[in-house]
Amino acid sequence: MSIFTIADLHLALGIDKPMDVFGGRWSNYxxxxxxxWISNVSEKDTVIIPGDVSWATYIDSAYEDFRFIEDLPGKKVISKGNHDYWWTTSSKLNKYLTENNFSTISFMHNNAFELEGVGVCGTRGWKGPGEDDFKKDDEKIYKREIERLELSVKAALKLELSRMLVFMHYPPVTVKSPMTGFIDIMRKYEIKECYYGHLHGEGIKGAIEGEYEGINLKLVSSDYLNFKPFKII
Incomplete structure (x- = not known):
């Protein structure tokens, strides 16, 4: 019974959205x-998917993508990415799972999970204040995502587990934003591990990995992992 993670599946079974325009690595992705997935993940395992799951705009258009995920081995925990336009309220998302008999999928949104004696929490995140394209409108989203991370971490703390894992879609820190509220939250609650996605192609070169402010950071975007889920435990 293991825990894996992989972000940025960018599934497009219900719409025409070829990804090979983003590089040859995306051919037949x-x-x-x-x-x-089938070669490495068993039915007893869980895979955390931190965002950018489907290119669908609306939840009903994402059916084939969710069916694809449902049919893969193991349980899956999905959180939001910046391209998950289909994302709606927690009640509507859970209703959608029930109506379509998607029994292996759960959503992480202001909540937390206990998996194999480990606390799993996280949020989408957002670009940091130091980024060139950080605008006034981004400030509100950035602060809200910091609040969401803290809500999720607090939910995980209630589980009283010795190990905590944070999953984000956006990187919690970049070269241009060397300190963010996301890092502050993880330091505040002594989180030691954070897994994130979002970065592709040339952007991967700027990824910060390894120990940073006492937190072990790991990029898990699908093209970076060559579309193989990364085993954490």
Whole structure:
């Protein structure tokens, strides 16, 4: 019974959205993902997917993508990414799972999970204040996402577990934003591990990994992992 993670599946089974325009690594990416997942993940395992799951705009248009995920081995915990336009309220998301008999999928949104004696929490995140394209409108979203992270961490703390894992879609820190509220929250609650996605192609070169302010950071975007879920435990 293991815990894996992989972000940025960018599934497009219900719409025409070719990803190979973002580089040759994305050629036949859904087939690569399926083969690697089946080869490494068992029905007893859980895979955390921190954002950018489907290119669908509305939840009903995402059915084929969710069916694809449902049919893969193991349980899946999904959190929001910046391209998950289909994302709606927690009640509507859970109703959608029930109506379609998607029994292996759960959503992480202001909540937390206990998996294999480990606390799992997180949020989407947002670009940091030091980024060139950080505008006035971003400030509100940035602060709200910091609040969401703290809500999720507090939910995990109630589980009283010795190990805590944070999952974010956006990187919690970048070269241009060397300190963010996300890092502050993790330091405040002594979180030691954070897994994130969002970065692709040339952006991967700027990823910060390894120990940072006492937190072990790991990039898990699907193209960076060559579409193979990363085993944490």
């Amino acid at each position: 859904m087939e690569k993902l399926k083969d690697n």
